[in-house]
Amino acid sequence: MAVTDTAQTLSPRHPVTLTPTSLDRRLRARRARNAWLLLAPALLVVLVAAAAPLAMVLWVSFWRVDGLVLARTIDTEAWASVLSDPTFRRLAWSTVQTVVIVLALVGVLGLAAGYFLARFVTNRKVQALLLMLAILPFWTSYLIRIITWQPLFGNSGVINFLLAKAGLPQMELFLFNQRAMVFAMTSLYVVFVIGPVFWALSRIDPEVIAASRSLGASAWTTFRTVELPLARGGLVVGLFFASIFLFGDYATGRLIGGGTNPMLSDAISQYAGSGQWPVAAALAVVLFGIAIVVLALFMRVYDLRTEL
Amino acid sequence: MSITTLANTMATANGSGYLQLRGVGKRFGETVVLSDLDIDIGEGEFISLIGPSGSGKTTTLRIIAGLESPTTGAVLVDGKDITALLPNERDFAMVFQHFALFPHLDVFQNVAYGLRIRGMKKAEMERQVLPMLERVGLRELATRKVGELSGGQRQRVGIARALIVKPRLLLLDEPTGSLDTKLKLAMQTELKALHKESGLTFIHVTHNQSEALALADRVYVMNDGRIEQQGSPTEVYRYPATRFVADFVGRNNLIDGTLEHGSFRSAMGTFPAGAGAAQLPGGAGTAVIRADAIHLGAAEPGAASLPVRLDALEYAGSIVTWFLRGPAGPLTADVPADDSGRLDPQIGDAYEAWWNPDDVHYLRAETRDGLKGG
Structure with missing residues (x-):
């Protein structure tokens, strides 16, 4: 009513x-x-x-170079050479290898550093300061950062100088080989992992960790079964960004690696530099494809959409 | 020897002291959180630590669990010092106020966690977890994400998860603190039943005195990092040892005065002292009168009585609380709803409040924590 x-x-x-x-x-x-x-x-x-x-x-990538002139055609010449030449296949393979090795390293080191920041540094100000310090190198030019390595790790650099002074055999550890390149890339990109991992670990309720400990789990078991699964999103986000940079990084390979282990990106820049645009473009498409596949694999390991 | 001291002695003698805290103190920087705590808990007891927030009860529980380390003193189990043991090296499990469930695991996996980390086979795990889920009424929700559960269901997961590892001691940190009133009561019944069934030692922390009185075999009342009193719920409720306990446990009226020649003189009036006066060897003291011991209407012969005015009423089901104004201060009376209804209370009206002098408990002046007047 x-x-x-x-x-x-x-x-x-x-x-x-x-x-x-x-x-x-x-x-x-x-x-x-x-x-x-x-x-x-x-x-x-x-x-x-x-x-x-x-x-x-x-x-x-479907154009053609006639002598020194670019012809806007639809031609599969560049693709034919990219797909048939074993050099390019080796290049693609070594790129994937390098990326996987560096990602594994930045993953482990980033987790360790992020865990240290989140669990061992109790003072929030010190946490922020240390995180800033980790990001600090990104405020300097990329090239300068790489070049500063040479006087330190070069064959006549500080480390070898000190080794010689101490009467120890000199090393060719850190310059102009693959090890050096992987080392440099790791140090450059580890910060992409530290940040998100630190953030993800900080979001875990300390009581949940206490619960795990009180149920009989050691600190390591708790990390493996509780903290790592809960921080997986941060880890994947970090690796995701690091891999984007890694695929495009040709300068580190050239300046630190000494060209001993060229990346696909390096070849692209060289072909483009010498006017071989169609080959450079075809290689770029291949690199893009590889990157998409790797990123898709990340999505399979962890659906980033659940973090958004 | 007063009743409370007698009870203390008995507790120490009987409670074989399965778990003992000896002179436990804790400070964070300059802040003293706990000072010189002695606690004795017997096997199979249900112990409540009660006190207001900041009294150190949760810190005490975390020290027992090994989640905090004491600054001074020791924690002993069966006489062995376990102060230096990590939480996972102690045979205890904990239930948390905010549940602290593993958000990445479902209900089954949460409960199975303690078994999984011990490397138990999947079949054996199911053999133990499923009956446990059945016991706490969560069998149908085994594959649910914990985020989809209600507060009561989450806490039952928390309890099942702790019980499944068969700890020697279950630590409960405000287990009903995040639940609404109805669930709170259901959970209390559940806890009592689980304690009986499991035969485990329960140590329970709460700021809710009625929960502690309802559940515990023995209560430790804490204030400001110290133990004010310990004893059975009845002892603590009827014979508070300090002014703080009288104020915190139950609803008591505290009247300061002096006891002489069988009568208690105070600003409120002079009343017959009653049998409780034997505890107070004369002189200054505080009379503690429970709100439910104060009656209104025509006084019985031999009763202590005084004139009051009604300030306000509060209805709480079967009890109506009368907030009264006496000659020198407020007085609170819990009156059964039926009696209250017969009196037809009107705010501002004058009434006669009375009590049986034998229901009064007296505190010595020196236990007044320096609080004068009131």
Whole structure:
């Protein structure tokens, strides 16, 4: 009775009768419109700055170089040479190898450092300071960072100087070989893992760790069965970013590795530099494909969408 | 010898002292959290540590669990010093106020955790976990994520997870603290039953005095990092040893005064002292009168009585609390709802409040913690 009364008194003031369904439909339409409005600027940037150049690269890979002149054709010459030449296959394989080794290293070291920051540094200010220090090298130029290694690790660098002074045999450990390159890359990219791992570990409720300990788990077992699974998202995010940089890093290989273990990215820059655009473009497409496969593998290990 | 001291002596004699805290102290920097704590717990006892927040009860529990280390003193089990043992080297399990379940595991995996880390085979794990889930009524929810459970269900997972490792001691840190009133009562019944069934020693921390009185065999009342009193719930409730305990446990009226010639003189009036006066060897003291010992209406012969005015009423089911104003301060009376209804209370009206003098418990002036007046 009361309900009907209310409806009657309300209806004259609201001549447009809206059934719940139509209200629902209007709300949904509005949400969809707002979603597109929010997305549009970023989408535009991605289209102009990423998708279009990528399409260009794909197109250029089908061009041809006649002497020194680029011909805009549809030609599979560059692709034929990229796919048939075993050099490129070796290059692709060694790139994947290097990336996997460096990712394994930055993963382990990043976990250790992130764990140290989150669990052993109790003072929040010191935590922030140490995290800043880890990021600090990124404020200097990439090349300068690499070049500063030479006087330290070079064959006539500080370490070998000290070894000689101590009467010990000199080392050729850290410059112009694959070890040196892997070492340099690890030190450059480990910070990408430290940050997210630290963040993920800090978010774990200390009581959950206490619960594990009180149920009989040692600190190591607790790390393995509770902390690592809960920090997996941070680890994968970190490795994800590190791998993006790793695939594109050719300078470290050239300056520290001495070209002993060239990366696909190095070859791309050399071919592009010598005007062999179609081959460079085809290699870029291959590298892009490899990167997509690796990132897809990460997604299989851990669905990043659950972190968002 | 007072009843409480007698009880203390008996507890120490009977409670074979399965778990003992000897002179345990804890300080964080300059802050003293615990000072010189002595606790004796017998095998199979249900012990409650109660006190207001900041009284050090949770720190005490964490020291027993090995999650905190004491600054001074020792923790002993069967006479052996375990102070230096890691939490996983102690045979204890803990239940947490905010459940602290493993968010990446489902209900079954949470309960099975303690067995898994001991390397138990899957078949044997199922043989033990499924009956345990059955016992706590979570059999159907075995594959649920813990995030999908209600508070009561989560705490039952927490309890099952602790019981499955068959600890010698179950530590419960405010186990009902995150539950609403109805669930709280159900969980209390559950805990009592589990204690009986398992025969384990339970140490339970709560700021909820009624929960402690309902569950525990013995209660330690803590304040400011010290133990104010220990004893059975009845002792602590009826014979508080200090002004703090009288104030914290139950709902008591505290009246300061002096005892002489069988009567108690105070600003509220002069009343017959009653049998409890034997505990107070004359002089200054505080009369402790439980709110449920104060009656309204026509006084019985020989009763202590005083005129009061009604300030406010609070209905709590079968009990109505009368907030009264006496000649020199407030007085609180818990009146059965039926009696209260017969009196037809009107705010501002005058009534006669009375009590049986033998229901009064007296505190010596020196246990008043320096609090004067009131």
